[in-house]
Each structure stands twice: as structure tokens, then as C-alpha cells.
Amino acid sequence: MAQFRQLRLPHSSACLLQPDGAVLHAGDAASAARTLAEKAGVVSRPGLILRGWRDRGSCFQLRASSRLAPELLSLFEAEALLLAPEHWAGPCLGLFGLAVEGLQA
Numbered sequence: 092m093a094q095f096r097q098l099r100l101p102h103s104s105a106c107l108l109q110p111d112g113a114v115l116h117a118g119d120a121a122s123a124a125r126t127l128a129e130k131a132g133v134v135s136r137p138g139l140i141l142r143g144w145r146d147r148g149s150c151f152q153l154r155a156s157s158r159l160a161p162e163l164l165s166l167f168e169a170e171a172l173l174l175a176p177e178h179w180a181g182p183c184l185g186l187f188g189l190a191v192e193g194l195q196a
Contacts (some may be wrong), residue, residue, distance in 0.1 A: 139165065144172060 125135060139155040142164060151172040154164050 121170075136165075138169075181195075 129135060136155065136158055140158060141153060141155050142161070143154045145152045147168075149172055150168045153167040153169060153172070153183070155167065156162070156164050
């Protein structure tokens with residue numbers, strides 16, 4: 092690591108250096124991922140929390156609200172819906188400015 096002094100780690104740390112790897116700025120990487128997703132047709136509603144969904148046959152109906160006014164629901168329809176019930180869903184969806192709370196698998 093002497094070659095990369097700006098990446099100094101505590102003496103008790105260990106690391107693996109990938110010579111052709113890179114360090115990305117998290118905010119810029121999330122912004123780029125969000126832009127690519129939106130270009131592919133993803134609709135992002137930052138600040139809304141998914142409160143529930145229903146399969147209507149021809150589409151999915153989504154219910155969402157903000158943290159500040161959880162009683163005021165907004166309804167959306169989508170042709171496709173990705174459900175990710177594992178523990179990784181929150182951090183991954185957070186990259187796109189989305190939050191999922193209070194839903195049971």
C-alpha cells in the first residue's frame with residue numbers, strides 16, 4: 092500500500108488490492124445507476140415508502156406514502172413489479188432513492 096498513500100489503513104487492517112480495480116464515489120455511482128435505470132423505463136419516486144401492492148391481472152397497483160404523512164396514500168400502476176423480500180432489498184433500493192418499510196413477506 093506504500094504506492095497508494097491516500098488509501099492508508101490502520102496497521103491492524105488487512106486488504107486485498109485489485110490492480111485494475113477502482114474506487115467509486117458512492118453518490119456519483121448511485122446517480123449513474125439511477126439515470127441508467129430511468130432510461131430503461133424505471134420510474135423512481137424518491138421519498139415514497141411502498142405500503143402495499145395488489146395484482147390486478149393486467150397490472151399491479153402500488154400504494155405508497157411519505158414518511159411525513161403516512162396516512163396520505165398515492166396510488167400507482169405498473170406493468171412489472173420486482174419484489175425483493177430479503178435483507179439486501181433496503182440497501183439496494185436505497186441506491187435509487189427508494190425506501191421499503193413495514194411490509195411483511
